[in-house]
Amino acid sequence: MILNVTTPDGERHELEALAGWRVMEVIRDWGLPILAECGGACSCATCHVYVDAEWLDRLPPRSEEEEEKLDEAFDVRDTSRLSCQILMRDELDGMHVTLAPMAR
Numbered sequence: 001m002i003l004n005v006t007t008p009d010g011e012r013h014e015l016e017a018l019a020g021w022r023v024m025e026v027i028r029d030w031g032l033p034i035l036a037e038c039g040g041a042c043s044c045a046t047c048h049v050y051v052d053a054e055w056l057d058r059l060p061p062r063s064e065e066e067e068e069k070l071d072e073a074f075d076v077r078d079t080s081r082l083s084c085q086i087l088m089r090d091e092l093d094g095m096h097v098t099l100a101p102m103a104r
C-alpha cells in the first residue's frame, strides 16, 4: 500500500507501506525528515502531520493523550494528528499527509 507524504518544503513522496506500520515509522524508515523523538510513545508531538481532510473520517478519533500532546504542538489545525498514533491499514492505502513544520 502507498502513503503519500509532502515535506514542509513542498516535495511530495510516494512511500511503500505495510499494514500495521505506524505512519510515523513509514516516514522515518524511508528517510524523510521527521524527528519523532519519543519513538512513538505519544509523548513528544514531533511526529505532527496534517492529514488531508478527505481521509480524516477513516481514522480513529484522537485519544486523550494525543489531544494533550497536540495542545503543546506548534501550528495545530483541525487536520492535525500525531503520525505515531495512526496505524496503516487497507482503508488508508493512498492517504496523503503533510509534515508539520516543527516535525523536523
Ligand code: FES
Pocket: 024, 036, 037, 038, 039, 040, 041, 042, 043, 044, 045, 046, 047, 069, 082, 083, 084, 085
Ligand atoms: S513520535 Fe513522539 S508523539 Fe509521536
